Amino acid sequence: MFVTDIRKDFYEKVLHKRVLVLVSFDVDAICACKILKALFHCDSVQYTLVPVAGKMDWERVFSEHAEQLEFVVMINCGATLDILETLQPEENVTFFVCDSHRPMDLVNVYNDTQVKLLMSPEESIPKYEDIFRDDESDDEDDIGNDSDGSEPNGKRRRFDEDVLERRMERRRKRREWDERRHQLLFDYEEFSGYGQSAAMIMYDLAWKMSKDTNDLLWWAIVGLTDQLLSKKIDRETYVLEATELNRHVARHNHRGDEEEDSVSINSMRISFTSELQLALYRHWSLFESLRHSSYTACNLKLWTLKGFKKLHEFLADMGVPLSECKQKFSAMDMGLKDNVTDWLVTSARKFGLEQITLSSFHAQYGFKNKFCAFDVAYGVNALLESVETEKSQEGYFLEALDCLSRSNIDKLAHGLELSKRQFRATVNTVQSLLDMTQVISAGSFLYAFIQEGTPDTRYFARPNCLGMLARFTLEAYVKMSKNRKARTLPLVMTAPLNLETGTLLVVGIPPLPELEQSSKNFFGRAFEQAGKKTSSRILHDNFDSSVIEMKNEDRSKFFDALISLLT
Structure with missing residues (x-):
C-alpha cells in the first residue's frame, strides 16, 4: 500500500529500531541513501547498509539478515517484484520501498500489512476489484440436496x-x-519506465521533518540530474522537478551580496543557472568536451572529416584561439574564460545547436571548489562502475557514496577522471561502429554487437555505461542515416560480460522520440517472450527489465525470435 504520511507512517515507525537498508547500484539510489543515512545519524537510528547489484543479490542479502530484523528499507529495488512471494518473510517484517522503477508489482500496491510504498500512486494502476x-x-453445493x-x-x-x-x-x-x-x-x-527520483522522495521526508540542509538538498539535486542524464525522465519532467528544488535552493541560499565576502571556507552555496550541455568542460578542455559530448558530437557529426572541420569553424566563430580551447579550461586566459560561455551560446545558434544550454545547479564548496550537478552525477557513476580491479563491487559502491561528502573532494576528482575515460571509450566505440557499419537494421529495431577483443570493451560490461553507449550510438546513427524511419527505431546493444562463462550483457533502449518525450521501454517484456520462445539461457537479474544477461551461443536464435516478435 502507498504511505500517505511519510514521516508518521515510515520514519517514526523505524525510530529506535534496527533497520536493514538495501540499495541498488545507481546514482539516484546512492544519493537517496546518503540523505537517509544523514537522517538516521541525526536520530541515532541503528541500521545495516547493504548494496545489492541485482535480484539474486537482493534475495541473498535478505535471507542472511532475515532473523535479525523487523524493518527493511529498499531504495530503487523491490517495487517491481512480488516481495512477499519472493522473499517469504516472517509476518512481523515490514518493507518500506522507495523505488523509481515502474511498473510496480500490484501485489505490493494492494498489500496493506507488510509492504509500504513511499512513492506517490499513479493513475495507470488498475483498480483492486x-x-x-x-x-x-x-x-457450489447442490441446492437439490435440500430436497x-x-x-x-x-x-x-x-x-x-x-x-x-x-x-x-x-x-x-x-x-x-x-x-x-x-x-x-x-x-x-507492457512498458517499463521510471517515476520520481528516490533522492527527491528522501529529501521531501527531511524537509517535512525540518532536518533538511544544503548538503541533503545537493544530494537530491544530483539524484534528479542522474535521472535526466540516463534518460530515465524527459527534459520537461526534469525542468518541473528542478523548478521545485530551486524553491528549496532559494530558501537555503538567500544570503545577500554583502555577505558573499564573509563566506566560510567550510560553507556550501548552491545556485540555479543556465548550464552548457558539455560533459565535464570545467574539468577538461573545451575542445575535448565538445568532442565527447553526445549533443555536440552528434549534431556536428564529429566522427566525419566534414564534421571535424565544422568543429574548427565553430571555435573560430567563437573567436577563441585553438591553443586556448585545447588546454584545461581552468588554465584558460581569464578574459576568454569569463566570456566563453556567452560566445559559445551565440555561435551555437548559427550551427544549429539551439539546445546547448539547460538549467542546472552548481555547488560552491568554500572558495575554491565549484561543481556542476551534471559533472558530479557523471563522477559518481564512474566510481560506481569503475573497471579498476583492486576493489570489489561493494568497495566501488562505498567509494561512490563517500565522494558525495564535501570532505572527500579527492575521491570526486578521481571519479571525474574515470568519467573522462568512459567518455573517450564511448566516443571511440561509436566511431568504430559507424565506420564499420555495425549498426544493423532488423526492420523493426536496430541492433549492434560489441565484439570480443574490441578496445575498451571492459567499460561496457557495466549496465549504465553500456546504456550510455547505446543512447550515444542511436543518436549518432539517426543523424547519419538517410532513412527517415531510423528515428522511430529502438536499439538493442550487446557487449561481452564474462569471457570465462561466455555471457553477454544486453540492453534495449526506446527510439529517439521516446527518449526525448517519455522513458517508456517495451524491451523488458519483449526480451522475456523471446527468451521463452527459444529457450535461450537469459538472466533477468537487473532491477531494470530492459537489461539482461545471455549466453553467447544463444544470441543468434534469441535475436531471430526478437525480430519475429517485433515485426
Missing part, C-alpha cells in the same frame, strides 16, 4: 436445469472477468 477477487467455487428426493421427476429436472444455467452464467462472467483482467495487466505491464 479489476485484478483481485475472492476465489469462489464454480461448483428429500420426493419431488416428481419433471420438477427435479427443471430444478437441475436452473442450477446448471446459473453455473454456466457464473462461469461466463468469470471468463469475461479473467479476459478483462489479463488485458488490464498486459496494458499495465
Whole structure:
C-alpha cells in the first residue's frame, strides 16, 4: 500500500529500531541513501547498509539478515517484484520501498500489512476489484440436496436445469472477468519506465521533518540530474522537478551580496543557472568536451572529416584561439574564460545547436571548489562502475557514496577522471561502429554487437555505461542515416560480460522520440517472450527489465525470435 504520511507512517515507525537498508547500484539510489543515512545519524537510528547489484543479490542479502530484523528499507529495488512471494518473510517484517522503477508489482500496491510504498500512486494502476477477487467455487453445493428426493421427476429436472444455467452464467462472467483482467495487466505491464527520483522522495521526508540542509538538498539535486542524464525522465519532467528544488535552493541560499565576502571556507552555496550541455568542460578542455559530448558530437557529426572541420569553424566563430580551447579550461586566459560561455551560446545558434544550454545547479564548496550537478552525477557513476580491479563491487559502491561528502573532494576528482575515460571509450566505440557499419537494421529495431577483443570493451560490461553507449550510438546513427524511419527505431546493444562463462550483457533502449518525450521501454517484456520462445539461457537479474544477461551461443536464435516478435 502507498504511505500517505511519510514521516508518521515510515520514519517514526523505524525510530529506535534496527533497520536493514538495501540499495541498488545507481546514482539516484546512492544519493537517496546518503540523505537517509544523514537522517538516521541525526536520530541515532541503528541500521545495516547493504548494496545489492541485482535480484539474486537482493534475495541473498535478505535471507542472511532475515532473523535479525523487523524493518527493511529498499531504495530503487523491490517495487517491481512480488516481495512477499519472493522473499517469504516472517509476518512481523515490514518493507518500506522507495523505488523509481515502474511498473510496480500490484501485489505490493494492494498489500496493506507488510509492504509500504513511499512513492506517490499513479493513475495507470488498475483498480483492486479489476485484478483481485475472492476465489469462489464454480461448483457450489447442490441446492437439490435440500430436497428429500420426493419431488416428481419433471420438477427435479427443471430444478437441475436452473442450477446448471446459473453455473454456466457464473462461469461466463468469470471468463469475461479473467479476459478483462489479463488485458488490464498486459496494458499495465507492457512498458517499463521510471517515476520520481528516490533522492527527491528522501529529501521531501527531511524537509517535512525540518532536518533538511544544503548538503541533503545537493544530494537530491544530483539524484534528479542522474535521472535526466540516463534518460530515465524527459527534459520537461526534469525542468518541473528542478523548478521545485530551486524553491528549496532559494530558501537555503538567500544570503545577500554583502555577505558573499564573509563566506566560510567550510560553507556550501548552491545556485540555479543556465548550464552548457558539455560533459565535464570545467574539468577538461573545451575542445575535448565538445568532442565527447553526445549533443555536440552528434549534431556536428564529429566522427566525419566534414564534421571535424565544422568543429574548427565553430571555435573560430567563437573567436577563441585553438591553443586556448585545447588546454584545461581552468588554465584558460581569464578574459576568454569569463566570456566563453556567452560566445559559445551565440555561435551555437548559427550551427544549429539551439539546445546547448539547460538549467542546472552548481555547488560552491568554500572558495575554491565549484561543481556542476551534471559533472558530479557523471563522477559518481564512474566510481560506481569503475573497471579498476583492486576493489570489489561493494568497495566501488562505498567509494561512490563517500565522494558525495564535501570532505572527500579527492575521491570526486578521481571519479571525474574515470568519467573522462568512459567518455573517450564511448566516443571511440561509436566511431568504430559507424565506420564499420555495425549498426544493423532488423526492420523493426536496430541492433549492434560489441565484439570480443574490441578496445575498451571492459567499460561496457557495466549496465549504465553500456546504456550510455547505446543512447550515444542511436543518436549518432539517426543523424547519419538517410532513412527517415531510423528515428522511430529502438536499439538493442550487446557487449561481452564474462569471457570465462561466455555471457553477454544486453540492453534495449526506446527510439529517439521516446527518449526525448517519455522513458517508456517495451524491451523488458519483449526480451522475456523471446527468451521463452527459444529457450535461450537469459538472466533477468537487473532491477531494470530492459537489461539482461545471455549466453553467447544463444544470441543468434534469441535475436531471430526478437525480430519475429517485433515485426
